[in-house]
Amino acid sequence: EMASDEVSDAIWEKLKVKYAKKEEQIGVEAMRTYERIIMLNIIDAQWKDHLLSLDHLKQGIGLVGYGQKDPLVEYKKQSFDLFQEMLDRIDTSTIRSLFNLQVVSEEPPEALRQRRLPRRSTTLTFTGPNQGAAPAGEEAGKTKTVVRDQPKVGRNEPCPCGSGKKYKKCHGTA
Numbered sequence: 001e002m003a004s005d006e007v008s009d010a011i012w013e014k015l016k017v018k019y020a021k022k023e024e025q026i027g028v029e030a031m032r033t034y035e036r037i038i039m040l041n042i043i044d045a046q047w048k049d050h051l052l053s054l055d056h057l058k059q060g061i062g063l064v065g066y067g068q069k070d071p072l073v074e075y076k077k078q079s080f081d082l083f084q085e086m087l088d089r090i091d092t093s094t095i096r097s098l099f100n101l102q103v104v105s106e107e108p109p110e111a112l113r114q115r116r117l118p119r120r121s122t123t124l125t126f127t128g129p130n131q132g133a134a135p136a137g138e139e140a141g142k143t144k145t146v147v148r149d150q151p152k153v154g155r156n157e158p159c160p161c162g163s164g165k166k167y168k169k170c171h172g173t174a
Helices: 004-026 028-067 071-099 110-116 136-140
Strands: none
Touching (some): 028 071
């Protein structure tokens, strides 16, 4: 029968080998990038949860005063325990995420390539209630541009309606 130290050492060795294989497969630089991204996301999420837990603790800590204990001392003890639990969750989540990391190759499978091939485009046009259906090629290429007969009014210029207000306060409001 193996001692607990021997078991943990054997597990650590297997984990190191598995991690080294994953690092070799992905690449050292890419692995460090993934580690950073995963670590930051997990720390961010766990920190938010920790702050929420501290808010809940702060709301209920006044009740320990009824038990003849100093609420400030109890708050410090419990918040430290919550912080230690957060650090443990960060470690566990990071390790779990890194070992479950699967990198997908950049080359899409052949079936996806076939779906991504360009299809023949069909041009659809809308016809109003009184219009006949026009051939698709005739109206698709014609676009009319609007030509201004007066210069564009600036936002801070007087409104052309003659009210005396700035355009942005009169007719320029959205």
